[in-house]
Amino acid sequence: MNEDDQSPQLTEDEKKLFEDLMPEDLAEIIDAGVNRRHFLKLMTLTGGGMLAWQSAVAEQVLTRPLAPTPPVTFNPETIENGVNVALKINGAPQKVTVDSRMTLLDTLREKLDLTGSKKGCDHGQCGACTVILDGRRVLSCLTLAASCEGKSVKTIEGIAQGNQLHPVQTAFIKYDGFQCGFCTPGQICSAVALLDEAKNGDASYVTEDLRKKSGPAMLSKEEIRERMSGNICRCGAYPNIVAAIQEVHSGKAVEQNWLLV
């Protein structure tokens, strides 16, 4: 069985995106039986500029796992300092054998084909690798895979329910919470966890009165900016990211003011 046979066909969203970008080629491509894996490759290869970033955005925002690759298990003895790790990724149990040096980020990307989590700086300074570990946002680039035995990891690939986007994903699209899309998986995972932290009444450095803990925290833009400061966006989409999070947090549409961010 080759890899193409395992991959699902294009989703409606993807067909639509393709149609918008390359209307004359759509029928031919679908007739030829192009699948998602080809689709994403094609979108990246088709040219620079518009198509390249559109496809990056498509991969970040609409991303869902490709057909799972059966994990290759090794005897830990055959890898120097090999460690067997059993953990849950996006709800599914996984068993991997890793070199003790392998980070959770590299394990997700290189061993499990979950390339949504991005390696930006690899030093805990940018937040592009943010995933949710046992319910909390963490940096997967500074987490050893070996230390994740028995833990539960949620990555950007597990944020949507099937094709039903998470409200934070919908809001990022609505408010243009990205340009190049590279930091977006980390931004979204961070924002999803942030909303839970606010529900718990967790404080931040800009919280007015730390001694008062009265139920869920209502977050101002200043609060959201402070709480999202671990996620850097080189394109500077910050006002849009903050607006997207604020809409989901407050349940109300947010007026975007380009002067007062």
Place this chain on the structure above:
Amino acid sequence: MRPFKYTNAKDVPSALKLAAGNPNARFLAGGTNLLDLMKEDVERPDELIDITRLGLTQIKATGSGGISIGGLGRNTDAANHPLVRQHYPLLSQAILAGASGQIRNMATNGGNLLQRTRCPYFYDVAMPCNKREPGSGCGAMEGINRMHAIFGWSEKCIAVFPSDMAVALAALDAVVKITNASGEERVVDFADFHRLPGDMPEKDTNLSHGDLITSIEIPKNNLADHSYYLKVRDRASYAFALVSVAAAFEMKGNLISKVRIAMGGVAHKPWRAMKAEQMLIGKEPTEANFKLAANAEMADAKPLEHNKFKVELGSRSIVRALQMALNGGKS
């Protein structure tokens, strides 16, 4: 990263035994600083002992009215614990001023105290650094030293200690409880926990190999009504301090009866501003008195080529932090 053996400690005795058996082993808790330094080839352990499953995460009131914070609890949990927020808001604020939400979810309270300096010459293995490689020289002394120390430095090292949490703990007279490799417990005053560089900048603290921080204790105090942690940095959030000030005081009538001031970003350890504290005892909390005390403290500063601004900044930051503390943390 160099190869290392990963071992999982099941309980405190087994962690201590594993450490005692290998002088090149290191404990792994949050890993946010250690793994980064291993990627940079600054730290080179051949074994990591994972101590995150030992427990030691509890936060509870002590018999004497203080609080005990588990050494392996996460920074986020310490900052948000109701007892800490209610009675030690200075500590909550300092923790929340540090790093990012993600890093505070990973970093442990003990590990926070053991993070290394972010001096770029320490991080760059192509540069000389007495802290990384004793005897190799100090790249920062003749280099770019804008972020470096103005108090307590030596010819060997001008690096600053980066933790915010530790600055608040210094102000709150905390003690650190430690179990050594043979299982013996000891209690170290916070002032004696970290070191000034002197002739041995490679030693940040007075811990020995195999020492495990089991908890941090803060005695009961009445500083919560008037406390504030001010952090001044190059960007609004997620950056190390140029200067930070933990300020807290207690009033009797309209006079200051007890005061604690500690500074970050100015020395190789949290810097208690004892001179300023002494000048404020028995005084009214006025801007003029704050300024006199701050200027007296900063008069002893010895700035380097690129950080002369820290003297005036330090002085103004002390005044500002005391004013915020006076107003219950509000400007």
